[in-house]
Amino acid sequence: MVDAEPDFTWLPDLALRTLGGAVIWANDDLFAEKENLINPGPATYRPASFGHKGQIYDGWETRRRREPGHDQAIVRLGVPGVIRGVVVDTAFFTGNYPPEISVEALEIDGYPTPEIIAHATDWTTIVERAKVYGDTRNTFEVSSQQRWTHARLTIYPDGGVARFRVHGEGRPDPRYADVPGLDLAALENGGLVLNCSNRFYSSPQNLIFPGVASVMGDGWETARRRDDGNDWVHLRLAGPGVIGMAELDTSYFIGNSPGAARLTGLTAGGEWIELLPRTELLADTRHRFAVESDAVVTEARLDIYPDGGMARLRLFGRLA
Structure with a gap:
């Protein structure tokens, strides 16, 4: 009997803060900081803990959109490599999670500014636009075999995500x-x-x-x-x-x-x-x-x- 393929979440999270990952850009993080997306460990929640912008969330949360569009955050992987799957974790976001998401990836040499990366035109979609659920670990397998250095999470149209996990295998820079x-x-x-x-x-x-x-x-x-x-x-x-x-x-x-x-x-x-x-x-x-x-x-x-x-x-x- 052949063992089943292992769940991709067994693989290391290449975006993890403790590996050197960073959330380098987001178009909006008014309610909760983008940096929380890649913090180690699960998100936490304390009811009725209010700051000057409202309830404090352990995640990334954007303001409510009043015009067409979507929100995005870009993560530079701590360890560039092949992405086998991503987790969009909406833990504790129940009335304010995004209904849909998509994920793109980019491989880029050197250290261009976050603004240059945000406006790059050669992003590749690795997770097509898909439905997500609130207070849930939403998992998506990725079939690409390419080495990536950055991942971009798009939420439609706005809302909050607690953690963004990018599971895969490291690949060295050939240089x-x-x-x-x-x-x-x-x-x-x-x-x-x-x-x-x-x-x-x-x-x-x-x-x-x-x-x-x-x-x-x-x-x-x-x-x-x-x-x-x-x-x-x-x-x-x-x-x-x-x-x-x-x-x-x-x-x-x-x-x-x-x-x-x-x-x-x-x-x-x-x-x-x-x-x-x-x-x-x-x-x-x-x-x-x-x-x-x-x-x-x-x-x-x-x-x-x-x-x-x-x-x-x-x-x-x-x-x-």
Whole structure:
């Protein structure tokens, strides 16, 4: 007897906040914040808990539409990959859930702004417009075999969704398939932060801790600068090595992430060389950038412009 195919909800949720997922855009979230869509764990509800906008919901809720149209939210997957199914969970939304939904997906390189992604024209429908029910885990299988980086949930015409789960299998970015996997900056591998320009809100040592940040306080955050300078952090690597990829993670830093960053390395001969030119960053995003230099470096310096917060810094490569 052959076992039945496993339920797709057995697979990991690629959009999960704890994997680095983020709700990067929504056209409206007046009543309840879009970020709640990908929070770990089930939604909760406390009756008669009112804020200045009404009953507080653990989910995403838009205002009542008074004109034709629909509402949308875009999730950047924490782990890009193949989507096997989605769950549109309307838990506790009983008189204010959307009657119908659809889901689209997109694969895009680099880190364009949320506005550019929202107006992209090459979204692919992976769940056709379908009926949903209130206070229910509405499940939809997906047959696409393509790798996706973003998912867009559309609700018709408005209303509330507690959680949006995107179950699937991770697929690596082929551009980085050959990058050695040792994090030369990691504390557990021997990396150490030697100095920084400012540590007003939190320690820069957090940058090289294991795992992903779970809140903004898990990272490094500087005070607001009121001059023309910029903040920086200086690290000793695990040993002399060649860096192939830099991961600059601004997760949870939404209104206080740096506008840009630059990475340099110190060679054994005492020369500082550029590894990553000044590059614009997005808020609440785990960025990955290829490092083209083959130079062996022993230390690294990350400059952020002009100030702000960073959750993690990973410098993947190999020991020389």
